[in-house]
Amino acid sequence: MNGEQLQRLRKGDPELFAELVREHHHSLIALARPLVGPGDAEEVVQNAWLKAHGAIDRFEGRSAVRTWLSRIVLNEAKMLLRQRGREVSFSHWDDSESGEPLADRFTDRGSWKKPPVRWHYDSPDSLLMSDELADCLTRLLHGMPVNQRALFELRDTLGLSFEEICNELGISASNARVLLHRARGQLFELVDHYQETGEC
């Protein structure tokens, strides 16, 4: 977003705000889903848009707009959890029971037993061209443990810093790294398998 767009947005340009919604709505729903569950994610994000609209004149553009929106969604999610009497802290999230991703692709000595295949599509743009692959990724994310998915959405989709994620969720940096590594490992495996077989 350039300086002129930011000024227009802060002055309440409705078309520009609608474009913001178009661009970020799905990512914010994806963030809210593991935090509050699929049934409440839409409500959380609707409320977050309302808050964002009310505060847009105070958005200074120091952080990326998606990071700013993510913080609002996080706050709304916590508020809803409090209202429902549910646990707001995520400090209980640990991942000691999940296996290491890609573990079966190495020998006992730690060398590749099944290295990555050659990907037909290996640029960021081309990776998103296949609708089938996009469907596979969506299904994988929906089936992922909520803690891994939340880390993945916050860090990789919405670009929050590790420090901020740890502060917001009340989890340790080492735990956050393990959760993210496991989420990314599953995604990598899926794409690698898809490139080899054309199937999920």
Place this chain on the structure above:
Amino acid sequence: MLKCREIVRDADRLLAGDLSRPRKMAVRMHLMMCRHCRRYVRYLRALLAAIPFMHGPASDEEVSRVMDHIHDKRGENSDSRG
């Protein structure tokens, strides 16, 4: 010499520029000699660059629903103040 398994574990931090200098050197040495790990890191980098766009844009209907909700709520607030 690091093992391939360790390179996969370190790849996240390598791409984030978050490895200590000695560890980064060790990883780079391994990558010079291992095409499988080079491929892993290259593909992971491409995947991470694609992820922010993965969820795609909202439909006209979804955008309208959000905007209508905002207008309704703002209207309610101004009515209650009015």
